[in-house]
Amino acid sequence: MSFKFNRGLFKYDFIDHHAVLCVPVDADVKEIRKRYLKIARRLHPDTCRDESDAEKELANELLSKLVNPAYETLSGEKQRMEHILILSQMGKRLVQESVSVELKSDVTQQLASAPHFEHIYKSAVAQIAETQYDSLQEVQDTIALASELNLVYIMRSAGKIFAAASSAEIPTNAANKAAVTSPPQKQDSVVLQYIRRAQDLISQNQLTQARVELQDALKLEPNNSRCHSLIGVVYLKQNLTTSAKVHFNRALQLNPKDEIALAGRLKVEQITGQKSSGAKRTASSHTGSQQPGKSGGSGLFGGLFGGKKK
Template sequence: MSFKIDRGLFKYDFIDHHAVLCVPVDADVKDIRKRYLQIARHLHPDSSITESPQQKQLGNELLSKLVNPAYEKLSHERTRAEYILILSQMGKRLVQEPTTVELKTDLARQLAGANNIDHFYRSAIAKLAQTQYDSLEQVLQVIAQVSELNLVYLIRSVAGTPAQSQPKVNSGTSKPDTAKQTPPAPPPALPKEDSVVEQYVRRAQSLIEKNQFAQAKVELQEALKLEPKNSRCHSLIAMVYLRQNQLKMAKIHFENALKLDPNDQTALQWKPKIDKALGQQPTDQKVTSSPNNGDKQPDKSGSGGLFGGLFGGKKK
């Protein structure tokens, strides 16, 4: 059986692993694993004793050639971060290129014009997941349908939700009702860089709340490529490095944040503590530390004392 798909994100020479597993593009590792186990139990030859040998073989091929590679890519932090970076860059490119996105399914067209895109998108993905692998002969069509939803959601997430930022849709079926349309307008302007940066920051903040620091760092690195002098981005990525116990990198970005904005409260709060943890006295900021530290040596590795005490430790 050929596993070629030419719709949705697959159309752009991209393997849509989220569509294979039928999970949202921002699903966390826990949800990805849960979904993978559901599919694996369903497709594994040993768990489908009532099906024909042909069905068992097809299920095993789907599992080994599509499902397992998708899970491998999305379950490991490094490969997942790289994958998410490519995905975000693709979304940005699709927004900037004046191409028409051809959608084949009603769900994708409805998402293109939906007001509450997050609710519609997640509800549609959850509904499709319920029966995605019930008919093995129809699996590729369902994956293609999910990938169309991912494509539309990605474009709208990067471009924003105003109507002028929605993807151009070519249904390929019937001509639009021109009587209800306003006169043709000039092509919408590309999103300003600062609005794109805000999108990166918003996604990064959401990922930080989920403790998905590797992906948050990728988003903020992309934002800093667009606006290297954005103090907020420097401060946020410093917090990401701090939560990953990379104190030296956190210190560098907090310093950059203070150079750009001397009143950055996050940097003012954390830089002196990092300086002390690294065994360095701050030059121009007052250190505010607890008198109960005693004569213990600071943890220069960044693990234990600072990280555990400030984020995970119990209050005395």
């Protein structure tokens, strides 16, 4: 038996493994494994609760041809990151090409137009996952719906602004109640979305993908000091001190008070052993208050320069 899908990411010749497992595209390995084990218990011949031979055969086909390959792809760290990177690039390409997307469900229409789309996305995926494999005859439709959500999500993450849905199109079911009743929020700029994704990726030590996000942001705003300081952090974590220093210096040209760039440049100079007198003065000012990278406050700055490279 072959399974065919003509919605969501599948429509663009992409095998949407996240939709098969019904996990968010940013799910970690632990979440993916937990979800896979639950589906496998449902579909495996030894534990499948369906009584008819036809249903047991369908369950086995779903497990072997869809679920197991999805888990094999997403359970390995390297393969998972490559898959996510492809997704990210695909979302950007679809936005740049102004691809028109047909939204066939209420929840995807809501996801497309709501400003706080990440909350709606994860709530919708979680709700679909609860019953995804309950009815084996409906699994293909459910996977297609999850893939449609993934498609809208990666396009929204890449800066796509869909036309707002009318009030008649906005569902009021339990999964979206919070989204409907929450006050409207201002849409973030595309560059700010890149920066926020990069910050999350840096905190997870996913440096290659963070660098891609920041490079794309700099194409839109070459003089964004925040982008330069963050990409400097990425290069520093990858032991590319020369590139890191270039971006830290550029960030400080644009914003002399950029704390991340100040701390980053000092770190580079400590590593290379080439402290300038100006760097020593800056270091002294930090000694009198807080050490770079050891701020008592919360947020990205406090842990930027720790962790292993990746």
